[in-house]
Amino acid sequence: MPGSRPVEVAAGVHSFRDTCNVYALRSGSEAILVDFGAGAILDQLADLGIERVTDVLLTHHHRDQLQGLERAAAAGIRIWVPPVERELVVDVDRRWACRQIDNDYDLRQDRFSLVEPVPVAGEVAEYRTRRYGGFDVYTLPTPGHTVGSVTYLVDVEGQLLGFTGDLVYGVGKVWSLAATQWSYTGVEGQVATSVSCAVLAEQGPELLLPSHGDPIREPQQALGDLRARLQELVDLRLETPWDLEEWVRQPWQPVTPHLLRSRTSFATTYALLSESGAALLVDFGYDLATGATPSTERSARRPLLWPLDSLRRDHGVERIEVVVPTHYHDDHVAGINLLREVEGTEVWSPDNVAAVLEDPRRYDLPCLWYDPVGVDRALPSGVPFPWREYELTTHPLPGHTLYAAAVSFEVDGRRILATGDQQAASGAAGRDVLNYQYRNRFRIDDYVRSAELYQSLRPDIILSGHWPPREVTDEYLQRLLADGTRLAELHRELLPLEDVDFGGEGFGARIEPYRSTARPGTALHLDVAVRNPFDRPERTCVRLVVPTGWTTAPERRAVELGQHAEASLTFAVTPPVDAQPVRRARVAADLTVGDVAFGQQAEALVDVE
Numbered sequence: 098m099p100g101s102r103p104v105e106v107a108a109g110v111h112s113f114r115d116t117c118n119v120y121a122l123r124s125g126s127e128a129i130l131v132d133f134g135a136g137a138i139l140d141q142l143a144d145l146g147i148e149r150v151t152d153v154l155l156t157h158h159h160r161d162q163l164q165g166l167e168r169a170a171a172a173g174i175r176i177w178v179p180p181v182e183r184e185l186v187v188d189v190d191r192r193w194a195c196r197q198i199d200n201d202y203d204l205r206q207d208r209f210s211l212v213e214p215v216p217v218a219g220e221v222a223e224y225r226t227r228r229y230g231g232f233d234v235y236t237l238p239t240p241g242h243t244v245g246s247v248t249y250l251v252d253v254e255g256q257l258l259g260f261t262g263d264l265v266y267g268v269g270k271v272w273s274l275a276a277t278q279w280s281y282t283g284v285e286g287q288v289a290t291s292v293s294c295a296v297l298a299e300q301g302p303e304l305l306l307p308s309h310g311d312p313i314r315e316p317q318q319a320l321g322d323l324r325a326r327l328q329e330l331v332d333l334r335l336e337t338p339w340d341l342e343e344w345v346r347q348p349w350q351p352v353t354p355h356l357l358r359s360r361t362s363f364a365t366t367y368a369l370l371s372e373s374g375a376a377l378l379v380d381f382g383y384d385l386a387t388g389a390t391p392s393t394e395r396s397a398r399r400p401l402l403w404p405l406d407s408l409r410r411d412h413g414v415e416r417i418e419v420v421v422p423t424h425y426h427d428d429h430v431a432g433i434n435l436l437r438e439v440e441g442t443e444v445w446s447p448d449n450v451a452a453v454l455e456d457p458r459r460y461d462l463p464c465l466w467y468d469p470v471g472v473d474r475a476l477p478s479g480v481p482f483p484w485r486e487y488e489l490t491t492h493p494l495p496g497h498t499l500y501a502a503a504v505s506f507e508v509d510g511r512r513i514l515a516t517g518d519q520q521a522a523s524g525a526a527g528r529d530v531l532n533y534q535y536r537n538r539f540r541i542d543d544y545v546r547s548a549e550l551y552q553s554l555r556p557d558i559i560l561s562g563h564w565p566p567r568e569v570t571d572e573y574l575q576r577l578l579a580d581g582t583r584l585a586e587l588h589r590e591l592l593p594l595e596d597v598d599f600g601g602e603g604f605g606a607r608i609e610p611y612r613s614t615a616r617p618g619t620a621l622h623l624d625v626a627v628r629n630p631f632d633r634p635e636r637t638c639v640r641l642v643v644p645t646g647w648t649t650a651p652e653r654r655a656v657e658l659g660q661h662a663e664a665s666l667t668f669a670v671t672p673p674v675d676a677q678p679v680r681r682a683r684v685a686a687d688l689t690v691g692d693v694a695f696g697q698q699a700e701a702l703v704d705v706e
Contacts, residue, residue, distance in 0.1 A: 103141055106312045107304060108254045111145055113138040116161040117308040120260055122251065124231025127151050130174075131249055131260040132308055136165025139172065150174050151230040154221060156262025156308060157246040158185040159209045159276075166215040175218035177229065179238075181245030181399045185210045187217055202281040203392045205244065221247060224402055224439045239264045239297055241290030242276050244390070244399050248297055259302035259316065264293055266310040269322030274330075279390045279397075284331045288341060291327045294320040295345040296403045348404040349412065352558065352566050353509035357412065359384075361404055364428035364562045367515060368408060369508060371485035374415035376408060379504055379515045380562065381420050381436055382428040393427070395467050400432030402439060417442045419484060421476075423494075423517030424501035425453040426464040429562065433470050443473040445482075447491040447502030451475045459610040461699075462498070463536050478502065492554075494519055496547050498537035503547075505554055514556035519547055520577070522564035529567075529577065531584055539601040541588045544581030551577060597630045597693075598661060605630055606639065606686045606698035614704045618674035620650070623701060625666045625686045629658035635691040639666050642685040642697060646673040658690075672705050679705045 103111035103121065113119045115134025122129050126148040130138065133153050142150065152175045155163055163186070169176055178186050185192060189211050196208065221227070221236045228234070235250040242263035249260040266272040277286030298320045305313035313319045324341070332338040349357040349368065359366040367379040384401040392398075408414035417440045422430050436442045446454055453460055454470040476482055481490045489506040497518045504515040520529040533539045551559070552574050559567045567573070588601060599605050607626045615621040629635050640653040650669040658664055670684060682705060685697035 103138070103145055106306060107256060107258055110253060110258065110306075112306065112312070113141060116164060118306070118310075120306055121145060121147065121150075122230075122232055122253070123147055127230055129154065129230040129232055129234075131306075132156055132162045132262070133166055133169055134161065134164070136168035139168055152177060152218075154229060154234065154249055154260075155179065155182075155186070156248070156260065157243045158182040158211075159206065159243065159263070160211060161209075162262070162308060163211065163215075166211070167213075170215050175229075176215065177219060177221045178217050179236075179245040179247045180220040180223060181396055182243065183217065183220055185245075185396055187214055189214045203279075203390065203397070204281060204283075205279045205390065205392070205397060206276050207243075207396060221249075222438075223247065223435065237297060237300065238399070238401055238403075239293035240399060240401075241286055241293045242271070242273065244279065244286075244289075244397055246293075248293075250300055250302060256304060257300070257302050259297060259300070259305045261297070261305050261307050263308045264290065264297070265305060265307055265313065265319055265323055267307075267313060268315065268319040269326055270310070271323065272307070272309045281391070282334075283390070284334050285390060287327050287331055288339070291324045291331075291341045292345055292403070294324050295342075299406070346407075347411070348407050352513075352560070353511055356508050356513065357408075358560075358566065359404060364426070364518070365560070365564075367560055368412075368414070369484075369487065369506070370412060370414065371418075371487070373485055374413060375418040375485055376414045376416070377418060377484050377487075377489075378420040378436075378442075379560070380422055380429040380517070381433050382426075382431045384432070398427065398431060400435050402432070402435065405440070416440070419443050419445050421445050421447075421489070421491075421504055422450060422454065422470075423447075423504060423515055423562065424498050425450055425457070425462075425466070426498070426518070427466040428464070429517065430454065430466050430470055434468060437471070444470060445474040445476055445484075446472045447493075447504075448475040448477055449493055450500050450502055453500045456610070458612040461536075461607065461609075461611040461701075462500075462538070463534065476502075492550055494547055494550070495538075495540060496543035497532050497534065499540070500538075503550065505556065511557045512555065513558050513560060514551065514554055515560040516547075516562075518562040520561065522561060522567060529573075529580075531580055533584075533601075535601055535603065541585050541601050542581075544584050545578070546581075548574065548578035548581045595632075598632070599628065599630050604698050605690065605695055606688045608684065608686055608699045608701035610701065612702045612704075614706060615670070615672055616706055617672050617676040620669040620671045621703065623668050623670055623684065625654075625668065625699070626663060627656070627658070627666065627686075627688060628663045629661060629690055631690065632660045634659050637664070638689045639668075640687045640689075641668050641670065642687055643670055644672075644682050644684075646676070647671060647682075647684075648673075670703070672703075676705050 103113045120131040128147045129152040226235045237248045239248040263272045279285040348361040355370045357368040363383040369377040390397045451472040457465040491502040494501045494503040521532040638655040641649045654666040681702040686699040688695045688698040
């Protein structure tokens with residue numbers, strides 16, 4: 098309880114029982130803390146010979162771990178948080194304001210967060226060792242109790258200590274099973290706990306120091322027993338049991354001897370192996386053997402690197418050299434920045450995808466990742482490029498999204514075509530579903546074009562983003578062409594294209610950047626892309642609608658466009674000098690073509706700082 102006496106659990110490491118176990122690691126007269134509880138340990142420092150706490154490292158965001166953090170901030174102590182859960186500490190006001198309450202199927206215990214925000218020094222570096230105070234600390238992602246939970250591994254006088262948060266409570270026990278149910282009827286957190294225990298066991302800790310419970314002096318037994326019990330618990334919940342041990346032991350399946358398919362990633366990652374010991378990955382998003390939670394918020398989605406250990410151990414891979422994304426969707430790219438930071442992997446992107454990766458805020462598209470992804474090399478479409486002993490080529494593949502590419506190459510005597518999410522192998526009688534989404538800027542003839550591309554390339558195997566590899570036959574290629582052709586015909590039959598042709602998207606204007614930041618009195622430039630929907634030349638006029646007190650220059654712009662032609666018009670938008678900070682102020686583009694008023698066809702969002 099708060100006010101209890103600290104107990105030494107390892108050389109120079111004391112446990113203090115507060116709302117959670119708070120661990121103090123002393124180096125001379127200074128110390129770092131793992132977790133903070135209500136902060137009562139600050140009243141006990143003198144008894145430990147500690148004059149100053151330099152850093153607090155948080156294992157996860159739950160209130161019992163950090164409810165007293167205001168004391169740490171006031172004392173000038175640096176506070177470090179798991180990357181995925183930063184917003185649940187520093188921006189929790191917004192979280193409380195926006196979190197869905199009614200009709201809620203998201204069962205994560207994210208509301209067990211601070212009631213008021215606290216500033217932090219930064220995020221801990223996952224999969225890397227960093228120095229905090231007098232200690233070198235390795236941060237190992239261990240989701241389970243929460244999506245973003247981490248374990249800290251510290252060598253103290255030759256003994257490897259694992260500060261596990263609430264991953265494990267004791268031998269075969271967890272602090273909370275309720276916390277591991279992330280979704281309605283789901284088992285994601287329980288599966289994640291099992292995987293995390295296996296990954297932690299591989300690190301060989303000699304002593305586990307949990308947030309609740311006593312020190313665990315038999316880590317392997319504790320973690321092994323917990324995994325066995327969780328396997329049985331999960332089996333009772335699922336119609337088809339999952340072999341969690343097999344997942345951890347062999348996360349990669351061979352497509353050919355030098356081409357592997359990850360079976361633990363949400364959107365499938367493929368690894369092309371070189372005899373040089375290098376690997377090229379196609380796509381790298383979330384490693385979610387655990388399944389996907391209902392929420393797509395950042396705090397609910399987390400990339401992990403643990404399957405790379407199997408590439409090294411079982412497949413002779415020495416370095417992850419390159420990653421090639423098929424498209425920009427979060428489940429295909431979310432882990433790329435982490436891959437670059439930890440592995441030094443370069444990003445080689447198809448040129449029609451690169452712009453979205455590097456500046457996602459510019460586009461009004463679904464499934465954008467939160468952060469820009471830097472591109473080391475843009476790959477021109479249709480131009481072969483070498484990597485090690487292979488030659489690969491990217492091809493534009495609009496359909497699922499306008500900004501997508503197929504990647505063709507030959508390995509082990511087989512012609513391969515990676516197509517991302519273009520088609521889904523989930524239809525009746527093995528019939529692939531054409532996986533188009535209108536907001537991804539679908540165009541009516543996209544699937545005719547992709548079927549024609551497949552026929553011209555004649556791959557032996559098609560790799561898809563979420564479904565098993567498919568052996569390609571002439572019958573399959575003909576069926577894709579027939580389905581694509583009928584899809585286009587149906588759109589032409591259903592839409593009034595002979596009168597007004599705004600294509601599959603259904604809108605005649607678009608503003609870029611879609612999201613931007615402006616300062617009072619400073620102009621912001623917006624580009625408005627417009628389309629003439631008629632089969633005759635027409636004068637196309639755009640007027641920007643802005644908040645009261647804002648100005649635009651010019652007030653309106655017009656351009657003569659040929660039939661079905663498009664153009665881009667630039668405006669300068671300026672908030673007033675005395676504008677107050679605002680989030681997501683709306684700017685709209687009002688479109689008139691000829692004598693037909695189509696109204697406010699597009700909007701953009703502007704934050705004023």
